[in-house]
Amino acid sequence: MRRAVVTSAATAAGVVLLLSLKPHEAAGPAPVIGSGPGTGAGQGTAAGSGTDSGTGSEVSAPSNAPAPSASAPASASAPAPAPAPAAGATRKVSGDTVNTRYGPVQVQVTLAGSRITAVDVVKYPSAERRDREINTSALPVLNQEAIAAQSARIDVVSGATYTSDGYVRSLQSALDRAKG
Template identity: 45%
Template sequence: MHPLRRTSPLRRIVLASAATVTGTVMLLSLKPHTAPSLAAGAPAPSGSGAASASSGSDGSNGSRASTGAKAVTGNSVQTRWGPVQVRVTVTSGRITDVTAVDYPRDNPRDQEINSYALPQLRREVLATQSADIDTVSGASYTSEGYRQSLQSALDSAGL
């Protein structure tokens, strides 16, 4: 008799294993549906004027000099879930604003994660005045891309 005859337990085991592997592969290749894009939660940079041409010594503790804000966009960093790109606004050598220009938002889960991660990352950058920020729990790929793009923007701004 053939080992894979109709009533053989080996046949059932082989078929069940094949069905399990096929189902697992199909689930892993499944992409979630794309919902309509929500309005971005991050505000547009407010001070994107041109930097002033005057170059003097840094006058901290002095009166407010008329130095312009300089907006610099960092490199786009490709993460597992999509590109992340950050724009930083620098005024008088201080980071005054950080905006996520591009970030994963293709599906509702991306939107949910980034709705809490991006404001938290922004607050931390403004508090530390550097790219030395902590990773947001649940948004590790976005946090790392944000950090890398921010560092490239700060390097371009000369900070």
């Protein structure tokens, strides 16, 4: 009898926790933007132990480096989005810089018409050796998933939760700007 009470209480607590989670998707349908060749290496979830660590300094990444995304509130001084280019035109759109626990994350999306052809990580945590280890494996996976999904609806990379969250939020802000 006691086991049944404990099990019921644990189940109820689990349901309450699940219902209290906020979805990390933007309101309304997520933008679906074309597909193209991936810039990252690897597939699936990056192997890594632990979580992101570091002091949070930022580094400019090479154009082929992956970047985590996170959405930061849009500032009032943000420039108005340019008119949408003709279908097939290639353009680059930068996402918001998202501050994570270990440093800022920002991505830049290359679009051909409405299709994502590349995602470049402009800023990512790299102050500590562990940050560099995590991001070397996580960013290519995030880039590949974003291109395959053609949206910001991608899975986080195990061991790089903060970087993944920042990447997704920055990517979503870039896609929102591209639609605008």
